[in-house]
Amino acid sequence: MPTPILLIRDLHVSFVRDGRWSEAVRGIGYEVFAGRTLGIVGESGSGKSVSSLAVMRLLNERQCRIEAGSILLGGEEIKDFGETRMAEVRGKRIAMVFQEPMTSLNPVYKCGFQVSEMIMQHEQVSKAEARRRVIELFKQVMLPRPEAIYDSYPHELSGGQKQRVMIAMAIACKPQVLIADEPTTALDVTVQLEILKLLRKLQAETGMGMIFITHDLGVVAEIADDVAVMHDGVILERGPVADILNHPKHPYTQGLLACRPPLGVRLKRLPVVKEFLDGQWQGGKRQILNDLQILPEEREQHLKTLYSRQPLLKVEHLKTWYPLRKGVLNKVYGHVKAVDDVSLEVYEGETLGLVGESGCGKTTLGRSILRLAEPTGGKVWFDGIEVTSLKGSDLRDFRRQAQIVFQDPYSSLNPRMTIGEAIAEPMRVHSGRGISEHGCHGLRALQRDAVCDLLEQVGLQADHYNRYPHELSGGQRQRVCIARALAVNPRLVICDESVSALDVSVQAQVLNLLNRLKQERGLTYIFISHDLGVVRFMSDRVVVMFNGRPVETNDADTLFEHPQNAYTRKLIDALPGRRFGLEFRV
Numbered sequence: 001m002p003t004p005i006l007l008i009r010d011l012h013v014s015f016v017r018d019g020r021w022s023e024a025v026r027g028i029g030y031e032v033f034a035g036r037t038l039g040i041v042g043e044s045g046s047g048k049s050v051s052s053l054a055v056m057r058l059l060n061e062r063q064c065r066i067e068a069g070s071i072l073l074g075g076e077e078i079k080d081f082g083e084t085r086m087a088e089v090r091g092k093r094i095a096m097v098f099q100e101p102m103t104s105l106n107p108v109y110k111c112g113f114q115v116s117e118m119i120m121q122h123e124q125v126s127k128a129e130a131r132r133r134v135i136e137l138f139k140q141v142m143l144p145r146p147e148a149i150y151d152s153y154p155h156e157l158s159g160g161q162k163q164r165v166m167i168a169m170a171i172a173c174k175p176q177v178l179i180a181d182e183p184t185t186a187l188d189v190t191v192q193l194e195i196l197k198l199l200r201k202l203q204a205e206t207g208m209g210m211i212f213i214t215h216d217l218g219v220v221a222e223i224a225d226d227v228a229v230m231h232d233g234v235i236l237e238r239g240p241v242a243d244i245l246n247h248p249k250h251p252y253t254q255g256l257l258a259c260r261p262p263l264g265v266r267l268k269r270l271p272v273v274k275e276f277l278d279g280q281w282q283g284g285k286r287q288i289l290n291d292l293q294i295l296p297e298e299r300e301q302h303l304k305t306l307y308s309r310q311p312l313l314k315v316e317h318l319k320t321w322y323p324l325r326k327g328v329l330n331k332v333y334g335h336v337k338a339v340d341d342v343s344l345e346v347y348e349g350e351t352l353g354l355v356g357e358s359g360c361g362k363t364t365l366g367r368s369i370l371r372l373a374e375p376t377g378g379k380v381w382f383d384g385i386e387v388t389s390l391k392g393s394d395l396r397d398f399r400r401q402a403q404i405v406f407q408d409p410y411s412s413l414n415p416r417m418t419i420g421e422a423i424a425e426p427m428r429v430h431s432g433r434g435i436s437e438h439g440c441h442g443l444r445a446l447q448r449d450a451v452c453d454l455l456e457q458v459g460l461q462a463d464h465y466n467r468y469p470h471e472l473s474g475g476q477r478q479r480v481c482i483a484r485a486l487a488v489n490p491r492l493v494i495c496d497e498s499v500s501a502l503d504v505s506v507q508a509q510v511l512n513l514l515n516r517l518k519q520e521r522g523l524t525y526i527f528i529s530h531d532l533g534v535v536r537f538m539s540d541r542v543v544v545m546f547n548g549r550p551v552e553t554n555d556a557d558t559l560f561e562h563p564q565n566a567y568t569r570k571l572i573d574a575l576p577g578r579r580f581g582l583e584f585r586v
Contacts (some may be wrong), residue, residue: 002034003075005177006177008028008029010028010029011071012066012069013025013050013067015063015064016062025054026047028235032209035207035208037224038210038211039220040213040228041215044215044473044503045473046231047234054066056094074093091173096170097170097178098181099183101154101159101163104166105154105165107153111149111152112135112150115134115137115168115169119172131150138164140168141167142164143168159187160191163195164195171206177208178203179213180210183195185215185501188357189571190570190571199223217245217257217504227239227241227245229256236250236253237250251276254284256505258271258281259273259508261531266294266299266537267292271508272505306349306350310347312346312348312382312524313346313369314344314381315381317341317379318339318375319339319340319342320365321339321376322335324336340547340548342365342545343378344553346492346526348524351526352525352542354526354529354542357571363497365545370402371390371395372404375388385398396429400430401492403493405482405494406496407500409481413469413480414469415469418466419455419466420448423455424487454487455480457486457517458482460479474503475502475503475509482514482517486521491524493524495514497530499534507534511534525538527539532572536560540555541555544567546567560572
């Protein structure tokens with residue numbers, strides 16, 4: 001057997017809260033070999049990121065400590081290294097790529113300087129030599145216009161470009177081990193595929209060992225040689241990627257695979273991990289299909305009934321252009337055509353999916369429909385009323401009927417407001433209209449049980465009323481945002497990437513919740529996402545957008561099974577996990 005570059009044995013990591021220490025990582029062990037990738041997969045809170053931060057010695061020692069275990073890097077024990085020696089190890093022998101590049105890069109320094117700083121810290125080179133090497137690194141990670149990006153600030157780059165800068169920084173000193181912590185979670189499927197290919201290419205060129213941390217087994221299928229599945233601080237099963245994905249033994253692993261929205265079959269709802277841990281799906285795929293599959297004739301009847309109704313929303317030749325200016329006189333020299341001549345209809349009770357890469361215009365289209373971004377031209381009709389000409393109280397009344405759930409629940413909620421106050425706020429803004437069924441009358445006569453009722457409808461408890469956003473998990477915060485959108489009884493809800501940053505298990509719960517609320521409240525959805533599996537599960541019809549325009553529109557099943565446009569085929573082919581047939585495997 002080859003000697004591992006990194007060897008972890010019996011690692012225990014604890015956190016302190018209210019003066020008491022509790023274990024977050026409980027006796028895990030694994031090996032990383034040169035030229036091979038270990039995928040560590042699990043939900044948020046499973047301990048996968050904490051264990052890797054412990055390896056890098058990046059934990060706040062006042063709040064977190066390594067209780068026991070061994071961390072051998074190249075045969076050398078680094079667990080007890082002081083900060084000076086660890087500073088020599090980080091970046092040079094072991095490096096890390098974090099999930100969110102915008103928070104990892106310093107916004108006040110140019111990208112090139114931040115990478116050259118890493119090189120000059122570990123090697124005796126001049127600034128000119130460091131610059132030359134950084135530009136070569138930018139070429140290596142396939143960044144366009146590397147010289148220009150060297151002199152660009154992080155905010156001037158796209159998400160995928162910022163992540164490539166972080167990768168260039170991580171490999172600048174040719175480390176033996178690279179830890180990639182959720183580096184593709186919030187990226188489009190096409191950009192995600194490019195990053196995965198890039199990491200494999202760099203590994204083949206340098207021979208480095210890699211740890212790839214993710215919650216998505218589909219991504220693991222694309223990048224990993226071996227897999228370790230973590231839950232509640234322990235590794236439940238470990239082995240070659242083909243064995244784990246084709247023959248998962250632990251119910252938790254089976255649940256992670258099954259809760260991914262399938263492409264090959266349409267289900268009434270998604271199975272969730274807890275049901276597997278409780279033994280509900282011991283019959284595996286056959287039982288799930290028997291209990292949850294929507295038959296073709298059921299689907300056909302549903303669509304026939306749906307499209308016999310009148311459209312609730314009509315968009316006619318909508319344009320939203322942003323001016324480009326330059327010079328002292330701030331003269332307009334062109335436009336960014338974010339939405340460019342879009343026409344579509346949304347029927348009452350329908351879920352219309354909008355899909356495409358970042359920058360295709362799908363989010364701007366959703367915001368333009370609600371007049372959160374003012375259209376440049378065209379018209380929007382809602383239930384026979386022209387929205388684009390509304391003002392004042394009429395516009396406010398429309399916005400009561402049409403709400404939006406944003407991508408990031410944490411930035412959508414005021415951190416100084418309790419959950420109860422956040423949900424009650426839109427009720428007060430809209431003077432209590434539309435909430436009489438909850439027993440609320442008047443602007444200031446809102447009752448606590450109205451909000452508590454909404455909390456229970458979205459799967460939370462009444463005691464969440466007095467908590468603050470930072471006290472909830474990501475999935476819980478997104479449920480609060482959904483409750484907030486429903487507080488004024490809207491008819492149309494726009495979900496803008498509302499599950500893209502969630503674990504696949506939490507994502508399944510939120511998608512099931514949205515579908516249940518749709519049935520109970522008679523809602524109509526516009527569902528915006530770059531995740532095609534999620535879009536197919538949720539949608540009746542799908543609109544594929546590219547460069548501000550729709551390039552293909554069709555029934556969801558037909559579009560995915562028989563895509564007509566080359567761009568649509570490109571998006572489908574980029575879905576992770578297809579080489580293991582993970583569209584539906586239990």
